[in-house]
Amino acid sequence: MTENETPKVHGHCLCKGIRFTMDAPAYLNACHCDDCRRFGGGPFIGPDFADLSFDADPTLQWYRSSDWAERGFCSRCGSSMFYRIIKNPSKIGVTIGALQDLPNGLSIKTEFFIDRKPDCYVFEGERERLTAEQVFALYPEDEA
Template identity: 40%
Template sequence: MAQDVDLTGKCLCGAVRFRCTASDPKVAACHCDMCRRWSSGPYFEVSCTNATFEGEDSITRFRSSDWAERAFCSKCGSNLFYHLIDSDEFQIAVGLLDDQSGLRLSLQVFIDEKPPFYTLADETETMTAAEVYAAFAPPSD
């Protein structure tokens, strides 16, 4: 049975701090075009709920799709999270976590959009863009 874990972290300058809950925390990597433009490589994240933030005035949010927004610190530019609005799930940038021990890469999404110049060595579950949209995108009217 998955165990809930409380996670904490902060941006590079410390203007934004957060606390959130992850059920059985694992790292996922997204290779989609938007994530690669946003982070200059795959976006490594841990999915969380119950996220609370200190320093909200330093958070800039950008609505990147019909169902999600991305956020960064307006002071230092650190990528903070990808937020699925309807489910209120936050995919927190793993590099911001105070404690990264015990985490492992378990999933790679948009694997069919990964450029050929890098390969991640870990054996993980993978999902193509079509599989991601089928599993997570809200139904269109």
């Protein structure tokens, strides 16, 4: 690896039918919206949308979860892994659960849809926390 090359991280689903490589993230975000929690069984935590290079994807399927977004999962083992905006499909959000060599020390920069978070859990620390209204104001092009 040369000095200028960004370190890479790898990820895969449970059965390894889906394997990918991406640049090591500098920070994470979290989303508490109903769709993310229903998709992943809990809040979606992951790096910002990024370019992923797929080393294998024969079992990858996309489910259109809203007018503007779709979610990727493994059709063999059921791992819930990806999120992307339909208008910008090359940039993919991936859950940290899929990453096998996540660097230590990453912090969550922003929590999205904080007003949709159930009150039974809370992430410690101070950071930007955006309500649904604030998210849709920031990203109006993603709305239905």
